[in-house]
Amino acid sequence: xxxxxxxxxxxxxxxxxxxxxxxxxxxxxxxxxxxxxxxxxxxxxxxxxxxxxxxxxxxxxxxxxxxxxxxxxxxxxxxxxxxxxxxxxxxxxxxxxxxxxxxxxxxxxxxxxx
Amino acid sequence: xxxxxxxxxxxxxxxxxxxxxxxxxxxxxxxxxxxxxxxxxxxxxxxxxxxxxxxxxxxxxxxxxxxxxxxxxxxxxxxxxxxxxxxxxxxxxxxxxxxxxxxxxxxxxxxxxx
Numbered sequence: 001x002x003x004x005x006x007x008x009x010x011x012x013x014x015x016x017x018x019x020x021x022x023x024x025x026x027x028x029x030x031x032x033x034x035x036x037x038x039x040x041x042x043x044x045x046x047x048x049x050x051x052x053x054x055x056x057x058x059x060x061x062x063x064x065x066x067x068x069x070x071x072x073x074x075x076x077x078x079x080x081x082x083x084x085x086x087x088x089x090x091x092x093x094x095x096x097x098x099x100x101x102x103x104x105x106x107x108x109x110x111x112x113x114x
Numbered sequence: 115x116x117x118x119x120x121x122x123x124x125x126x127x128x129x130x131x132x133x134x135x136x137x138x139x140x141x142x143x144x145x146x147x148x149x150x151x152x153x154x155x156x157x158x159x160x161x162x163x164x165x166x167x168x169x170x171x172x173x174x175x176x177x178x179x180x181x182x183x184x185x186x187x188x189x190x191x192x193x194x195x196x197x198x199x200x201x202x203x204x205x206x207x208x209x210x211x212x213x214x215x216x217x218x219x220x221x222x223x224x225x226x227x228x
Contacts, residue, residue, distance in 0.1 A: 004156070034216055043118075043204050043219035044157075087157070102217060104156035 002027040006088050006105035013112050016077050021108045023088030024070040032091040033071050034102070035064050037084045044087055047073075078112045085109050116141045118220035120205050125225045127192070127199065135190045135223045137205035144210045146188035147217060150174060151202040160203075163188055164210070192225060200227045 003026045013019055025033070032051050036044035048057040050066040057064045061082065063074040073086055088105040118139045127133045139146065145164050149157040159172030163182040177196025182188050188207075192199045202224050206217040 032215075036219075041222070041224070043120075043206075043222045046216045046218060049216055089157075101159070102157075104158075106154060106156045 002090065002092050002101075002103045004088060004090055004103050004105040006086075006108050008108060009106070010109040011111070013075075013078055013110070015079055015112055015114050018074070018076045018078070020075070021073040021086055021110070022070060023073070023105055025088075025090045026069075027090050027092045027103070029092050030090060033066055034089045034091065035071070035073055036087040036089065038087055038107070039084050047086075075110070078110075080112045080114050083110055083112045118205060118207055118218060120203075120220040120223050122223060123221065125223055127225060127227050129227060130194045132191055132193050133225065135192070135203055135205075135225070137188045137190065137220060139186055139188075139205075139207045139220075141207055141218065142185070143207035143218075144185070145208045146182070147206040147208075148172075148178070148180065148188070148190045149204045149206065151204060151222075157204065160190065199225055201225060 005024050007022045032049055034049050035047040037047055038044040048064040053068045055066050061076050065072045085107045087107045089102045091102050121136045147162045148160040151157050158174050160178050161169055161172050161180045163169040166185050169180050169182050177193055179191045202222050204222050205220040208217045209215050
């Protein structure tokens with residue numbers, strides 16, 4: 001069974017204090033790893049897609065990296081507006097069908113204090 | 115302005131009632147999805163549709179029903195058979211469900227059973 005685990009469950013940072021969020025996965029036939037940002041009471045907002053080990057993507061203060069077993073979301077010099085829940089999801093082949101199922105982790109709640 | 119809309123934002127249901135959640139997209143996406151989000155848990159797939167007039171059960175389809183009569187619309191009915199329907203419901207769409215690519219989410223509907 002495909003599994004996605006995010007750590008830590010919650011992370012508190014001071015403004016400017018860089019850190020990383022982890023997404024570890026156990027899946028067969030990875031077809032992509034996705035990062036989303038979710039603000040309270042809203043739908044997830046797409047951030048990045050990574051397809052192969054060694055791939056990196058950047059957007060403003062965020063950088064996502066991928067290995068064969070895990071992905072990291074690095075946050076450099078965070079600001080209070082970066083506070084949100086960050087979700088990781090992996091796409092695999094579901095039961096040999098053509099449909100690429102997304103399996104989500106439980107998320108990391110990031111709080112950045114001024 | 116392309117996107118996904120969900121209505122209503124908040125919905126209250128009495129026990130024994132069926133309710134229908136609306137999801138509309140103008141992104142011209144073939145695939146649409148319904149997820150349920152509970153506190154501390156990852157998103158769980160209820161139903162998905164890869165093309166008009168076709169849909170498949172996800173991981174937690176019991177007590178739910180859907181239809182896909184138009185490409186842009188994918189309504190979800192929460193029936194009285196759903197034992198614990200209070201949750202945050204998210205609709206998503208993607209260009210297709212086979213080739214990969216990200217899913218884009220709507221703003222969500224929060225359903226509360228009174």
